[in-house]
Amino acid sequence: MTPVLEAEGLGRRYGRQWALRDCTLALPGGQVIGLVGPNGAGKTTLLSLAVGLLRPTEGEVRVLGRRPRSPGTVAEVGFVAQDKPLYRNLTVAETLRMGAWLNPGWDAPGARDRITRIGLPMDQKVGKLSGGQRSQLALTVALSKRPKLLLLDEPVADLDPIARRDFLRTLMSEVAESGVTVVLSSHLLADVEKTCEFLVLLATSHVQLADDTETLLSQHRMVTGPRADAQSLFSAHTVVQADYAERQATLLVRGRAPINDPMWTVRPVSLEELALAYMSTSLPQEVAA
Amino acid sequence: MIDFQLDDRSGVATYLQLAQQVRHALRLGLLEPGDKLPTAKEVVAKLAINPNTVLKAYRELEREGLLVVRQGSGTFVRTSLAPRDQAELVELQQRLTDWVAAARRAGLIDEDIEAMYRAVMRKDTHDTEELHDTRA
Structure with a gap:
């Protein structure tokens, strides 16, 4: 078509x-x-x-x-x-x-x-x-x-x-x-x-995402866990957005690899969270330009 | 006829909410075999959602054998859902009550219990998916 x-x-x-x-x-x-x-x-x-x-x-x-x-x-x-x-x-x-x-x-x-x-x-x-x-x-x-x-x-x-x-x-x-x-x-x-x-x-004048919403939602998850272990997630997933507290990390990740470590709380994201994350992570570019 | 409602803050996908409401109505006997479901257009005229969301919920229920789509005339209830076995429900609830009491004695607070529940549910979902993957 x-x-x-x-x-x-x-x-x-x-x-x-x-x-x-x-x-x-x-x-x-x-x-x-x-x-x-x-x-x-x-x-x-x-x-x-x-x-x-x-x-x-x-x-x-x-x-x-x-x-x-x-x-x-x-x-x-x-x-x-x-x-x-x-x-x-x-x-x-x-x-x-x-x-x-x-x-x-x-x-x-x-x-x-x-x-x-x-x-x-x-x-x-x-x-x-x-x-x-x-x-x-x-x-x-x-x-x-x-x-x-x-x-x-x-x-x-x-x-x-x-x-x-x-x-x-x-x-x-x-x-x-x-x-x-x-x-x-x-x-x-x-x-x-x-x-x-x-x-x-x-x-920032560029297309950041273009896909059907179901695919986008199934590709992204919000994970929260110990900051010290956060690096282990970076290998199998693309980290779209990361918020760090002293010991805790909250990451919006893209990728379907399973996360089984009980230290990490995993939940699906809403389209709103997803859109906000992509909008805000593309902001620094604008500041730099 | 079933009157769909949406809970915007539930975080549950819209098509799942619609499917749950149909199952719920079937279990309560509010919908019976032969009853017609509202058309996608009727649902979206009220809820202002994408019509494919309604069709997706209906397809899901059709796959489960609960609904039948008759081309040109609409979507109908095919089978009723038997109400759950009350004795079994009572027994399951008793076991859960005992378990919660044991968890409290062990010093767990509500949040610990909820976190554990979610971890177990997640593991169960994952194991089931893996099982499907191996079969495929």
Whole structure:
């Protein structure tokens, strides 16, 4: 199966600053993919390159097997930018009409159904909607063009918990129904843990992790034990993060070799712990640069 | 119909939580053979989780012979889970109570006991896995 998004040595520079560099990725279709990383890690840059809003400084990106700006790709990719750009003076109904004019594959009955399900008044001006309602409307517009790939940049970052839950419910129902591939950038790791099957972690403008979450979780463990024996773990495992107290060491290790020494407490990690560890261990590089 | 709930702080994988809730409902007789389970879409519309998580839980239960997936019509309960043998449960609990009393007499506190329990469970899981590895 061809990847829905492929990057090869992709990089983008603003002035002398690289926002994204050496990005080589192949994202699988039919999944919900979480794109996580600290602010300024390059998430928005990667998504903007994928939809052709930015041109790469180096390397290449292909979406659904084609260049981002080719007409076929534009029709098949839905994108909701972080600020959810909508026309404030249009009503909900007018926004849908505009969607129909601009998109040849527009699903008008589907769009009306979604608006009814969410409970948005058709004659309401977009400017008068709440943040949660605007997000739901932007998602409706993106979904109603029937995309094969939906890219969402921090869709729930500015929403209250209820609006966030409602947004994710709508999104996940849509995934269940149509099987659309979703790439969702977020720094809300708990949401990503529940909704995503594949994780891409960006930090310091580089891809640090890109794999399905189950594989990542099975490869990592948190071990706690005597500091003096810690070295023995380094031979069979990659130590991602190490915290040392006077006599005790807590290590996040990568590797499947069994740890049977009863002095060591071993437990599985959550996706949140894993992501935080990779984000924080890649910080010193940034300081040095 | 079963109403799934999630405990975000339990640390148990979501699909395992769903599978446990089905088994629990079967054991209590809240679900019976022939009952239909909610579709993945119905579950995610409530819990806001990935639909494949629901399918994974159902597949797991299907492998255990508890559910059957009928293409086009849904997922159904195939067999009921017999409630556990009460006498056996009582006896196991009595033995555990005796063991805990012995551990306390030996000076162990609750945390020592929990650490020992976890170590034994871990060893047991590992031994079982090794057994599978040797067979394979």
